[in-house]
Amino acid sequence: MLDVYVRHGGRLKKLEASDSLPAEAVWIDMIRPTADEEALVERTIGIDVPTHDDMKEIEASSRLYQEDSHLFMTATVLSKTETEHPVARPITFVLTPTHLVTIRYTEPKSFEIFAGRCQRPGLGDDAASALAGLLDAVIDRAADTLERLSVEMDTLSATVFQSAAGAVRRTIDYQNVLRSIGQKGELNAKIQESLLTIGRISSYLEQVLATAKVSKETRGRIKTLGRDVVSLTDHAHFLADRVTFLLDATLGMINIEQNAIIKIVSIATVVFLPPTVVASIYGMNFHAMPELNWPWGYPFALALMAVAAVLPYLVFRRLGWL
Structure with a gap:
């Protein structure tokens, strides 16, 4: 499926489905594209669309590279973070002087948020600003997930270290506690992986766009994104340490209960x-x-x-x- 957004009065506007791509298209979002859709984009934009297998490669040279004036960047983006089984899938961003092409086989919430946000005035109507806005939405979503994860860790910590003073001692289901700790540790690891790949993209863009014909505002947004990624990465590392501490504490509590028995x-x-x-x-x-x-x-x-x-x-x- 192809979602096409064109320039319209200082903002982007989504077009209805069509068998052709208009010349004024700014953002082309390829969602599980078919062979015909890939051929259409390749013919119109003049790029080689990476395959799904190409997107899964983890080498830096396969995730960040340039062909002529086209920048190819692949990041790992989270989806289904509200469920018990969050997933992290690669998404490729192709930036040309006039177009932004995204290739994805997943449907993260951040893309849905930006698709609505970009159609409001004030966010820019060119490919570079669209990429900056899209990365900003991905980072915001990661930040929201980290905030929610931090609150859940507080609740879990209170469960593990609950006090029985003045009340009937409750029995803790340590099996569920361990499962919950494992799920939160896995989610945090996926967030760290996503932030790592986005941080590489922001650093790469800072270097490449320094000499490109993009607005000063867009360059500033890219730098801000890089700083946001650094701060979120530090917080994710803190949560990883906290997960380890809670895991050790829970195992210690289990050992104490076994000794009491x-x-x-x-x-x-x-x-x-x-x-x-x-x-x-x-x-x-x-x-x-x-x-x-x-x-x-x-x-x-x-x-x-x-x-x-x-x-x-x-x-x-x-x-x-x-």
Whole structure:
């Protein structure tokens, strides 16, 4: 599918679907393009549209390169960040002196946001400003995801370190906690990957556009995007450290609970072992046992078993082991 945006009164305007590309097209958004659509763009713009396999390559030379006056840049962009299974897919940006072409096989929210934003006046109506605005939308979306992730980490931290003082102690489902920590760590890793690729694009654009015929405002926006990426990357690193800390803390809490259970079992064993020994002795049924003919033999045995159970408990409590 091709979404085409043309210059219209200082802004961009989306055209209805057509079998041809107008000469005044500024942004051509290729969404899961067919072979015919790729051929149409190649014939009209004069570029070789990268294949889906080409976009997946991770070498810097395959993601950032120039052919004549055409800049090819591939970034990893997040989508479905509100779900339990966020995805990060490559998107290629092709910047020519008059056109911006985007090739994608995913539908991130940032593109939808910019598609509505670019049709309002004041954001520019040329290819370079459209690219700057689109990257800005991608970065804003990553920032929003980081903010939401930070809030969720606060909630998760409160769950792990919840206090039982003054309230009935709640049982924490550590399996779900570990799963949640893993999901948040995975999302943060995808954000870091996305910011890394966008940071490379912003640095590359700063160098290339320094001598190109683009407005001073667009150059300033590209520099601002680079600074935003740096600050967001630092915050993502902080969240990565926090994920590691929460994971270690959760595993420590699990170990403490396991030790508490083992401690209870050990106490029960120590308390009931001496009475068991007493009961075993009087269960031998030897004929010459003096207590067998004693009227108080049975109460005596029960009392001895009780003393044998209570005495170790009092000793361990005195020593501070309980």
